Amino acid sequence: MSKIQDQSHAFTRLTYRAVGSGTGQTEFIGVSDDNSQTPNPVNDFGSGDIPLSLDDYKELEDINNSSTVVHLPFVVSGVSFFHSVPGVPQGKGGLNLTSCLLARIFNGDISTWDDEYILAENPNLLSMLPTRDFPITVAHRVEGSSSTKSITQYLNLKCAVHWPADMVNKMGSQITWASGSLSCDSSGEMTSCIRGKEGTIGYIDAGHGWDEGLTEIELQNNDGYFVSSLDSFNSGGTGVAATVAMKDVVSFDESFHDISLLDQTGEDTWPILVMSYVYVRKNINEYVTASNQGLLSIFLQALYEPRYIDECKNFGFTPVPLDVKQKALYSIQNEIAFSTEDPWSFEVGIEKIDGQGAKKISPKRRSYGEYERSKLSGDVNALMTPEETTEETADPLLQIAALSQRIDELELRNAELSNGTTETEDSSDKTALGFAVISFVFWCVAILYFAVTKLFLNM
Numbered sequence: 082m083s084k085i086q087d088q089s090h091a092f093t094r095l096t097y098r099a100v101g102s103g104t105g106q107t108e109f110i111g112v113s114d115d116n117s118q119t120p121n122p123v124n125d126f127g128s129g130d131i132p133l134s135l136d137d138y139k140e141l142e143d144i145n146n147s148s149t150v151v152h153l154p155f156v157v158s159g160v161s162f163f164h165s166v167p168g169v170p171q172g173k174g175g176l177n178l179t180s181c182l183l184a185r186i187f188n189g190d191i192s193t194w195d196d197e198y199i200l201a202e203n204p205n206l207l208s209m210l211p212t213r214d215f216p217i218t219v220a221h222r223v224e225g226s227s228s229t230k231s232i233t234q235y236l237n238l239k240c241a242v243h244w245p246a247d248m249v250n251k252m253g254s255q256i257t258w259a260s261g262s263l264s265c266d267s268s269g270e271m272t273s274c275i276r277g278k279e280g281t282i283g284y285i286d287a288g289h290g291w292d293e294g295l296t297e298i299e300l301q302n303n304d305g306y307f308v309s310s311l312d313s314f315n316s317g318g319t320g321v322a323a324t325v326a327m328k329d330v331v332s333f334d335e336s337f338h339d340i341s342l343l344d345q346t347g348e349d350t351w352p353i354l355v356m357s358y359v360y361v362r363k364n365i366n367e368y369v370t371a372s373n374q375g376l377l378s379i380f381l382q383a384l385y386e387p388r389y390i391d392e393c394k395n396f397g398f399t400p401v402p403l404d405v406k407q408k409a410l411y412s413i414q415n416e417i418a419f420s421t422e423d424p425w426s427f428e429v430g431i432e433k434i435d436g437q438g439a440k441k442i443s444p445k446r447r448s449y450g451e452y453e454r455s456k457l458s459g460d461v462n463a464l465m466t467p468e469e470t471t472e473e474t475a476d477p478l479l480q481i482a483a484l485s486q487r488i489d490e491l492e493l494r495n496a497e498l499s500n501g502t503t504e505t506e507d508s509s510d511k512t513a514l515g516f517a518v519i520s521f522v523f524w525c526v527a528i529l530y531f532a533v534t535k536l537f538l539n540m
Contacts, residue, residue: 084389085380088446091439102129103225109360110137119144125369125377127360130227132337148334149363151416153409154356155384156398157319159287159310160231163295165275166194168209171296177202179301180239187219189259219262220274220283222253229253232284235343235353288397302352303344310351318349319399327405333412363417371420379425379442381413
Protein backbone atom coordinates (compact mmCIF):
# COMPACT_ATOMS: atom_id res chain seq x y z
CA MET A 82 0.00 0.00 0.00
CA SER A 83 2.84 2.40 0.79
CA LYS A 84 4.43 1.71 -2.59
CA ILE A 85 1.16 2.32 -4.41
CA GLN A 86 0.80 5.63 -2.57
CA ASP A 87 4.40 6.65 -3.33
CA GLN A 88 4.11 5.74 -7.02
CA SER A 89 0.73 7.30 -7.74
CA HIS A 90 0.57 10.80 -9.24
CA ALA A 91 -2.95 11.36 -7.94
CA PHE A 92 -3.22 11.70 -4.17
CA THR A 93 -4.14 8.29 -2.78
CA ARG A 94 -4.66 6.88 0.66
CA LEU A 95 -5.05 3.17 1.32
CA THR A 96 -5.63 1.90 4.86
CA TYR A 97 -5.79 -1.49 6.49
CA ARG A 98 -6.63 -2.48 10.06
CA ALA A 99 -4.89 -5.57 11.43
CA VAL A 100 -7.81 -6.84 13.53
CA GLY A 101 -7.80 -10.59 12.85
CA SER A 102 -9.45 -12.73 10.19
CA GLY A 103 -12.78 -13.06 12.02
CA THR A 104 -13.29 -9.31 12.42
CA GLY A 105 -12.11 -8.72 8.87
CA GLN A 106 -14.76 -11.08 7.53
CA THR A 107 -17.51 -9.56 9.68
CA GLU A 108 -16.71 -6.07 8.44
CA PHE A 109 -16.49 -7.29 4.84
CA ILE A 110 -19.87 -9.02 5.02
CA GLY A 111 -21.45 -6.18 7.01
CA VAL A 112 -24.57 -6.07 9.15
CA SER A 113 -28.18 -5.27 8.26
CA ASP A 114 -29.85 -2.10 9.49
CA ASP A 115 -33.44 -1.92 10.68
CA ASN A 116 -34.86 -1.10 7.25
CA SER A 117 -33.03 -3.64 5.13
CA GLN A 118 -32.21 -7.32 5.06
CA THR A 119 -29.12 -6.63 2.98
CA PRO A 120 -25.94 -6.37 5.08
CA ASN A 121 -23.96 -3.18 4.61
CA PRO A 122 -20.18 -3.71 4.44
CA VAL A 123 -17.95 -1.15 6.11
CA ASN A 124 -14.93 -1.61 3.85
CA ASP A 125 -14.10 -1.99 0.16
CA PHE A 126 -12.41 -5.35 0.60
CA GLY A 127 -11.51 -7.74 3.39
CA SER A 128 -8.52 -9.93 4.10
CA GLY A 129 -7.70 -12.92 6.26
CA ASP A 130 -5.88 -16.21 6.58
CA ILE A 131 -9.09 -18.25 6.35
CA PRO A 132 -11.78 -18.38 3.62
CA LEU A 133 -15.39 -17.44 4.32
CA SER A 134 -17.38 -20.23 5.94
CA LEU A 135 -19.95 -22.03 3.81
CA ASP A 136 -22.76 -20.36 5.80
CA ASP A 137 -21.36 -16.86 5.20
CA TYR A 138 -20.76 -17.63 1.53
CA LYS A 139 -24.34 -18.87 1.09
CA GLU A 140 -25.77 -15.88 2.98
CA LEU A 141 -24.23 -13.48 0.46
CA GLU A 142 -25.18 -15.80 -2.39
CA ASP A 143 -28.84 -15.92 -1.28
CA ILE A 144 -29.06 -12.13 -0.96
CA ASN A 145 -27.83 -11.61 -4.51
CA ASN A 146 -29.32 -14.77 -6.05
CA SER A 147 -25.86 -15.72 -7.28
CA SER A 148 -22.27 -16.08 -6.14
CA THR A 149 -21.02 -12.64 -5.20
CA VAL A 150 -17.65 -13.16 -3.49
CA VAL A 151 -14.24 -13.73 -5.03
CA HIS A 152 -11.40 -15.15 -2.91
CA LEU A 153 -7.99 -13.97 -4.10
CA PRO A 154 -5.17 -16.04 -2.52
CA PHE A 155 -1.95 -14.03 -2.62
CA VAL A 156 0.59 -15.42 -0.13
CA VAL A 157 1.24 -18.63 1.80
CA SER A 158 2.52 -18.66 5.36
CA GLY A 159 2.77 -21.01 8.29
CA VAL A 160 1.47 -21.24 11.82
CA SER A 161 4.08 -22.73 14.11
CA PHE A 162 4.82 -23.64 17.72
CA PHE A 163 7.49 -21.79 19.68
CA HIS A 164 8.78 -22.47 23.19
CA SER A 165 10.98 -21.17 25.97
CA VAL A 166 12.48 -24.37 27.35
CA PRO A 167 15.90 -23.22 28.63
CA GLY A 168 18.96 -24.85 27.12
CA VAL A 169 17.15 -26.26 24.09
CA PRO A 170 18.61 -24.94 20.83
CA GLN A 171 16.92 -23.87 17.62
CA GLY A 172 16.77 -26.26 14.65
CA LYS A 173 18.23 -29.73 14.37
CA GLY A 174 19.16 -31.03 17.80
CA GLY A 175 16.33 -28.98 19.28
CA LEU A 176 12.81 -30.04 20.24
CA ASN A 177 11.17 -32.68 18.01
CA LEU A 178 7.41 -33.11 18.41
CA THR A 179 4.68 -35.04 16.62
CA SER A 180 1.05 -34.04 16.15
CA CYS A 181 -0.12 -36.34 18.95
CA LEU A 182 2.52 -35.07 21.34
CA LEU A 183 1.30 -31.54 20.66
CA ALA A 184 -2.33 -32.59 21.15
CA ARG A 185 -1.52 -34.20 24.49
CA ILE A 186 0.53 -31.17 25.60
CA PHE A 187 -2.19 -28.66 24.74
CA ASN A 188 -5.00 -30.72 26.27
CA GLY A 189 -2.97 -31.26 29.47
CA ASP A 190 -2.43 -34.99 29.16
CA ILE A 191 1.35 -34.43 29.12
CA SER A 192 2.43 -31.85 31.70
CA THR A 193 6.23 -32.10 32.04
CA TRP A 194 9.02 -31.77 29.50
CA ASP A 195 10.70 -34.98 30.66
CA ASP A 196 7.61 -37.08 29.98
CA GLU A 197 8.60 -40.47 28.61
CA TYR A 198 6.74 -39.90 25.32
CA ILE A 199 8.56 -36.61 24.68
CA LEU A 200 11.92 -38.16 25.59
CA ALA A 201 11.26 -41.00 23.15
CA GLU A 202 11.51 -38.43 20.31
CA ASN A 203 14.16 -36.35 22.09
CA PRO A 204 16.70 -38.64 23.81
CA ASN A 205 19.08 -35.72 24.52
CA LEU A 206 16.43 -33.45 26.03
CA LEU A 207 16.79 -34.73 29.61
CA SER A 208 20.37 -33.47 29.85
CA MET A 209 19.27 -30.00 28.69
CA LEU A 210 16.44 -29.47 31.18
CA PRO A 211 17.19 -27.41 34.30
CA THR A 212 15.35 -29.87 36.58
CA ARG A 213 13.45 -33.13 36.52
CA ASP A 214 9.68 -32.85 36.16
CA PHE A 215 10.19 -29.46 34.52
CA PRO A 216 6.60 -28.20 33.99
CA ILE A 217 5.00 -27.40 30.66
CA THR A 218 2.97 -24.18 30.42
CA VAL A 219 0.58 -23.88 27.48
CA ALA A 220 -0.14 -20.48 25.90
CA HIS A 221 -3.20 -20.01 23.69
CA ARG A 222 -5.28 -17.32 22.02
CA VAL A 223 -8.63 -16.30 23.54
CA GLU A 224 -10.66 -14.71 20.75
CA GLY A 225 -11.20 -16.29 17.36
CA SER A 226 -8.05 -16.29 15.24
CA SER A 227 -6.83 -18.00 12.10
CA SER A 228 -3.90 -19.46 14.05
CA THR A 229 -6.23 -21.14 16.56
CA LYS A 230 -8.42 -22.45 13.75
CA SER A 231 -5.39 -23.82 11.88
CA ILE A 232 -3.79 -25.63 14.80
CA THR A 233 -7.08 -27.10 16.07
CA GLN A 234 -7.93 -28.36 12.57
CA TYR A 235 -4.47 -29.85 12.24
CA LEU A 236 -4.48 -31.58 15.64
CA ASN A 237 -7.91 -33.08 14.96
CA LEU A 238 -6.88 -34.16 11.46
CA LYS A 239 -3.73 -35.92 12.67
CA CYS A 240 -4.65 -37.03 16.19
CA ALA A 241 -8.42 -37.10 16.67
CA VAL A 242 -8.13 -39.52 19.60
CA HIS A 243 -6.46 -36.77 21.67
CA TRP A 244 -8.00 -33.72 19.96
CA PRO A 245 -11.68 -34.45 19.19
CA ALA A 246 -13.89 -32.58 16.73
CA ASP A 247 -15.62 -30.57 19.46
CA MET A 248 -12.31 -28.73 20.04
CA VAL A 249 -12.01 -27.52 16.43
CA ASN A 250 -12.85 -24.15 14.83
CA LYS A 251 -13.81 -22.51 18.12
CA MET A 252 -12.74 -19.35 19.85
CA GLY A 253 -9.85 -19.99 22.21
CA SER A 254 -12.07 -19.28 25.22
CA GLN A 255 -14.38 -22.14 24.16
CA ILE A 256 -11.66 -24.81 24.09
CA THR A 257 -10.58 -26.90 27.08
CA TRP A 258 -6.85 -26.24 27.30
CA ALA A 259 -4.30 -27.69 29.71
CA SER A 260 -4.70 -26.69 33.34
CA GLY A 261 -2.87 -23.48 34.21
CA SER A 262 -2.61 -22.37 30.60
CA LEU A 263 -1.97 -18.73 29.68
CA SER A 264 -4.47 -16.60 27.74
CA CYS A 265 -2.61 -14.43 25.24
CA ASP A 266 -4.92 -12.68 22.83
CA SER A 267 -2.68 -11.25 20.14
CA SER A 268 0.58 -12.11 18.43
CA GLY A 269 2.39 -9.59 20.62
CA GLU A 270 0.85 -11.00 23.79
CA MET A 271 1.66 -14.55 22.69
CA THR A 272 5.31 -13.55 22.28
CA SER A 273 5.30 -12.07 25.79
CA CYS A 274 3.65 -15.19 27.22
CA ILE A 275 6.27 -17.50 25.70
CA ARG A 276 9.15 -15.32 26.84
CA GLY A 277 7.68 -14.49 30.21
CA LYS A 278 7.73 -17.98 31.71
CA GLU A 279 10.35 -20.64 31.06
CA GLY A 280 8.95 -23.89 29.75
CA THR A 281 6.05 -22.27 27.89
CA ILE A 282 4.89 -23.44 24.47
CA GLY A 283 2.47 -21.50 22.27
CA TYR A 284 1.47 -21.02 18.65
CA ILE A 285 1.83 -17.96 16.43
CA ASP A 286 2.18 -17.09 12.76
CA ALA A 287 5.62 -18.33 11.82
CA GLY A 288 7.01 -15.08 10.40
CA HIS A 289 6.17 -13.24 13.61
CA GLY A 290 7.93 -15.90 15.67
CA TRP A 291 11.06 -15.73 13.51
CA ASP A 292 11.07 -11.94 13.65
CA GLU A 293 10.89 -12.04 17.45
CA GLY A 294 13.73 -14.56 17.68
CA LEU A 295 11.58 -17.22 19.39
CA THR A 296 12.78 -20.82 19.49
CA GLU A 297 10.77 -23.04 17.14
CA ILE A 298 9.99 -26.74 17.41
CA GLU A 299 10.68 -29.30 14.68
CA LEU A 300 7.36 -30.93 13.69
CA GLN A 301 6.98 -34.27 11.94
CA ASN A 302 5.42 -33.73 8.51
CA ASN A 303 3.33 -35.92 6.21
CA ASP A 304 6.44 -37.57 4.75
CA GLY A 305 7.77 -38.41 8.22
CA TYR A 306 10.51 -35.76 8.38
CA PHE A 307 11.00 -33.38 11.31
CA VAL A 308 11.08 -29.86 9.87
CA SER A 309 10.69 -26.29 11.07
CA SER A 310 8.59 -23.71 9.26
CA LEU A 311 11.76 -21.67 8.72
CA ASP A 312 13.53 -24.57 6.97
CA SER A 313 10.43 -25.14 4.84
CA PHE A 314 10.27 -21.47 3.86
CA ASN A 315 13.97 -21.35 2.95
CA SER A 316 13.73 -24.55 0.86
CA GLY A 317 10.65 -23.46 -1.11
CA GLY A 318 8.41 -26.09 0.45
CA THR A 319 5.54 -23.69 1.18
CA GLY A 320 4.48 -22.73 -2.34
CA VAL A 321 4.13 -26.35 -3.50
CA ALA A 322 1.30 -26.92 -1.03
CA ALA A 323 -0.79 -24.14 -2.61
CA THR A 324 -0.62 -25.77 -6.04
CA VAL A 325 -1.72 -29.12 -4.60
CA ALA A 326 -4.59 -27.61 -2.60
CA MET A 327 -5.89 -25.48 -5.49
CA LYS A 328 -5.55 -27.93 -8.35
CA ASP A 329 -9.31 -28.64 -8.61
CA VAL A 330 -10.50 -25.04 -8.19
CA VAL A 331 -11.76 -23.72 -11.53
CA SER A 332 -13.25 -20.36 -10.58
CA PHE A 333 -12.36 -18.14 -7.63
CA ASP A 334 -16.01 -17.20 -7.11
CA GLU A 335 -16.64 -20.70 -5.75
CA SER A 336 -16.82 -21.33 -2.02
CA PHE A 337 -13.35 -21.87 -0.60
CA HIS A 338 -14.58 -23.31 2.71
CA ASP A 339 -12.99 -26.71 2.09
CA ILE A 340 -9.63 -25.46 0.77
CA SER A 341 -6.89 -26.57 3.14
CA LEU A 342 -3.10 -26.51 3.03
CA LEU A 343 -2.80 -28.67 6.14
CA ASP A 344 -0.55 -31.75 6.10
CA GLN A 345 0.35 -31.63 2.41
CA THR A 346 2.99 -34.01 1.07
CA GLY A 347 6.61 -33.05 0.46
CA GLU A 348 9.89 -33.73 2.22
CA ASP A 349 10.35 -30.04 3.10
CA THR A 350 6.68 -29.11 3.51
CA TRP A 351 5.61 -27.56 6.80
CA PRO A 352 2.39 -29.28 7.98
CA ILE A 353 0.42 -26.18 9.10
CA LEU A 354 0.26 -23.79 6.16
CA VAL A 355 -2.37 -21.17 5.46
CA MET A 356 -3.14 -18.95 2.50
CA SER A 357 -3.93 -15.30 2.97
CA TYR A 358 -6.92 -14.11 0.96
CA VAL A 359 -8.40 -10.83 -0.15
CA TYR A 360 -12.19 -10.97 -0.25
CA VAL A 361 -13.85 -8.83 -2.95
CA ARG A 362 -17.49 -8.56 -3.99
CA LYS A 363 -18.21 -9.40 -7.63
CA ASN A 364 -20.84 -6.64 -7.74
CA ILE A 365 -18.26 -4.09 -6.59
CA ASN A 366 -19.93 -1.34 -8.65
CA GLU A 367 -22.83 -1.35 -6.19
CA TYR A 368 -20.57 -0.47 -3.27
CA VAL A 369 -17.56 1.52 -4.49
CA THR A 370 -17.30 4.69 -6.61
CA ALA A 371 -15.91 4.38 -10.14
CA SER A 372 -12.68 6.23 -9.21
CA ASN A 373 -12.02 4.05 -6.20
CA GLN A 374 -12.81 0.94 -8.23
CA GLY A 375 -9.85 1.74 -10.47
CA LEU A 376 -7.57 2.19 -7.47
CA LEU A 377 -8.82 -1.04 -5.85
CA SER A 378 -8.31 -2.94 -9.11
CA ILE A 379 -4.69 -1.79 -9.49
CA PHE A 380 -4.00 -2.60 -5.84
CA LEU A 381 -5.32 -6.15 -6.33
CA GLN A 382 -3.14 -6.56 -9.40
CA ALA A 383 -0.13 -5.39 -7.38
CA LEU A 384 -0.63 -8.41 -5.10
CA TYR A 385 0.68 -10.51 -8.00
CA GLU A 386 3.45 -8.17 -9.19
CA PRO A 387 6.90 -9.27 -7.90
CA ARG A 388 8.05 -5.66 -7.33
CA TYR A 389 5.30 -5.34 -4.71
CA ILE A 390 4.41 -8.77 -3.34
CA ASP A 391 8.05 -9.88 -2.97
CA GLU A 392 8.28 -7.41 -0.06
CA CYS A 393 6.31 -10.03 1.88
CA LYS A 394 9.20 -12.47 1.66
CA ASN A 395 10.96 -10.33 4.27
CA PHE A 396 8.21 -11.24 6.74
CA GLY A 397 8.05 -15.01 6.19
CA PHE A 398 5.45 -15.15 3.40
CA THR A 399 5.70 -16.96 0.06
CA PRO A 400 3.86 -15.46 -2.95
CA VAL A 401 1.42 -17.94 -4.48
CA PRO A 402 2.82 -20.06 -7.34
CA LEU A 403 2.28 -19.17 -11.00
CA ASP A 404 -0.80 -21.35 -11.57
CA VAL A 405 -2.66 -19.73 -8.66
CA LYS A 406 -1.48 -16.26 -9.72
CA GLN A 407 -2.87 -16.72 -13.25
CA LYS A 408 -6.29 -17.77 -11.94
CA ALA A 409 -6.36 -14.79 -9.58
CA LEU A 410 -5.50 -12.26 -12.31
CA TYR A 411 -8.19 -13.78 -14.53
CA SER A 412 -10.71 -13.38 -11.72
CA ILE A 413 -9.78 -9.71 -11.20
CA GLN A 414 -10.26 -8.99 -14.91
CA ASN A 415 -13.32 -11.16 -15.62
CA GLU A 416 -15.26 -11.97 -12.45
CA ILE A 417 -15.30 -8.64 -10.62
CA ALA A 418 -17.50 -5.99 -12.23
CA PHE A 419 -14.99 -3.14 -12.10
CA SER A 420 -15.99 0.01 -13.93
CA THR A 421 -14.02 0.79 -17.08
CA GLU A 422 -14.78 4.52 -16.88
CA ASP A 423 -11.79 5.60 -14.83
CA PRO A 424 -9.05 2.93 -15.16
CA TRP A 425 -5.69 2.92 -13.41
CA SER A 426 -2.60 1.22 -14.85
CA PHE A 427 1.09 0.53 -14.25
CA GLU A 428 3.78 2.34 -16.20
CA VAL A 429 5.81 -0.20 -18.17
CA GLY A 430 9.36 0.97 -18.81
CA ILE A 431 9.25 4.73 -19.45
CA GLU A 432 6.04 5.97 -21.06
CA LYS A 433 6.57 9.56 -22.19
CA ILE A 434 3.67 11.84 -21.27
CA ASP A 435 1.39 8.93 -20.27
CA GLY A 436 3.74 7.95 -17.46
CA GLN A 437 2.93 11.23 -15.74
CA GLY A 438 -0.79 10.55 -15.85
CA ALA A 439 -2.82 10.99 -12.68
CA LYS A 440 -4.04 7.37 -12.67
CA LYS A 441 -0.68 5.85 -13.55
CA ILE A 442 1.30 3.82 -10.99
CA SER A 443 4.90 4.48 -11.94
CA PRO A 444 7.85 2.56 -10.44
CA LYS A 445 9.94 5.50 -11.65
CA ARG A 446 8.19 7.84 -9.20
CA ARG A 447 10.04 7.80 -5.89
CA SER A 448 10.11 9.73 -2.65
CA TYR A 449 13.36 10.66 -0.94
CA GLY A 450 12.47 8.68 2.18
CA GLU A 451 11.67 5.56 0.13
CA TYR A 452 14.94 5.95 -1.81
CA GLU A 453 17.01 6.20 1.38
CA ARG A 454 15.23 3.19 2.89
CA SER A 455 15.92 1.10 -0.21
CA LYS A 456 19.61 2.09 -0.16
CA LEU A 457 19.99 1.18 3.49
CA SER A 458 18.09 -2.07 2.92
CA GLY A 459 20.52 -2.97 0.14
CA ASP A 460 23.51 -2.25 2.38
CA VAL A 461 22.05 -4.41 5.14
CA ASN A 462 21.27 -7.28 2.74
CA ALA A 463 24.85 -7.19 1.47
CA LEU A 464 26.16 -7.37 5.03
CA MET A 465 23.74 -10.20 5.87
CA THR A 466 24.93 -12.34 2.92
CA PRO A 467 28.50 -13.45 3.61
CA GLU A 468 30.32 -15.61 1.08
CA GLU A 469 30.60 -18.46 3.56
CA THR A 470 27.91 -18.87 6.20
CA THR A 471 28.79 -20.43 9.53
CA GLU A 472 27.04 -20.29 12.88
CA GLU A 473 29.06 -17.15 13.67
CA THR A 474 28.47 -15.35 10.36
CA ALA A 475 24.75 -16.22 10.19
CA ASP A 476 23.94 -14.40 13.44
CA PRO A 477 24.48 -10.61 13.33
CA LEU A 478 24.80 -10.41 17.11
CA LEU A 479 27.58 -13.00 17.04
CA GLN A 480 29.22 -11.04 14.22
CA ILE A 481 29.10 -7.86 16.27
CA ALA A 482 30.64 -9.68 19.24
CA ALA A 483 33.38 -11.14 17.01
CA LEU A 484 34.08 -7.76 15.41
CA SER A 485 34.20 -6.08 18.80
CA GLN A 486 36.70 -8.66 20.05
CA ARG A 487 38.79 -8.18 16.91
CA ILE A 488 38.75 -4.39 17.40
CA ASP A 489 39.94 -4.84 21.00
CA GLU A 490 42.79 -7.07 19.78
CA LEU A 491 43.80 -4.60 17.08
CA GLU A 492 43.60 -1.63 19.43
CA LEU A 493 45.95 -3.44 21.81
CA ARG A 494 48.23 -4.23 18.90
CA ASN A 495 48.11 -0.59 17.77
CA ALA A 496 48.98 0.61 21.29
CA GLU A 497 51.98 -1.69 21.33
CA LEU A 498 53.13 -0.30 18.00
CA SER A 499 52.65 3.30 19.13
CA ASN A 500 54.61 2.68 22.34
CA GLY A 501 57.45 1.10 20.46
CA THR A 502 57.12 -2.21 22.29
CA THR A 503 57.56 -4.11 19.03
CA GLU A 504 60.47 -3.93 16.68
CA THR A 505 58.50 -3.41 13.45
CA GLU A 506 55.37 -1.37 12.84
CA ASP A 507 52.93 -3.47 10.88
CA SER A 508 50.80 -1.16 8.71
CA SER A 509 48.50 -4.03 7.80
CA ASP A 510 47.31 -4.21 11.40
CA LYS A 511 46.37 -0.53 11.35
CA THR A 512 44.54 -1.02 8.08
CA ALA A 513 42.71 -4.01 9.53
CA LEU A 514 41.75 -1.93 12.56
CA GLY A 515 40.23 0.72 10.31
CA PHE A 516 38.22 -1.79 8.31
CA ALA A 517 37.07 -3.54 11.48
CA VAL A 518 35.80 -0.26 12.92
CA ILE A 519 33.93 0.53 9.70
CA SER A 520 32.42 -2.95 9.62
CA PHE A 521 31.41 -2.68 13.27
CA VAL A 522 29.66 0.64 12.60
CA PHE A 523 27.79 -0.85 9.64
CA TRP A 524 26.54 -3.74 11.77
CA CYS A 525 25.32 -1.31 14.43
CA VAL A 526 23.47 0.64 11.73
CA ALA A 527 21.94 -2.63 10.52
CA ILE A 528 20.69 -3.55 13.97
CA LEU A 529 19.34 -0.03 14.49
CA TYR A 530 17.61 -0.19 11.10
CA PHE A 531 15.83 -3.45 11.94
CA ALA A 532 14.84 -2.15 15.37
CA VAL A 533 13.37 1.05 13.93
CA THR A 534 11.64 -0.86 11.12
CA LYS A 535 10.02 -3.19 13.66
CA LEU A 536 8.94 -0.21 15.74
CA PHE A 537 7.15 1.42 12.82
CA LEU A 538 5.60 -1.87 11.69
CA ASN A 539 4.11 -2.35 15.14
CA MET A 540 2.74 1.19 15.44
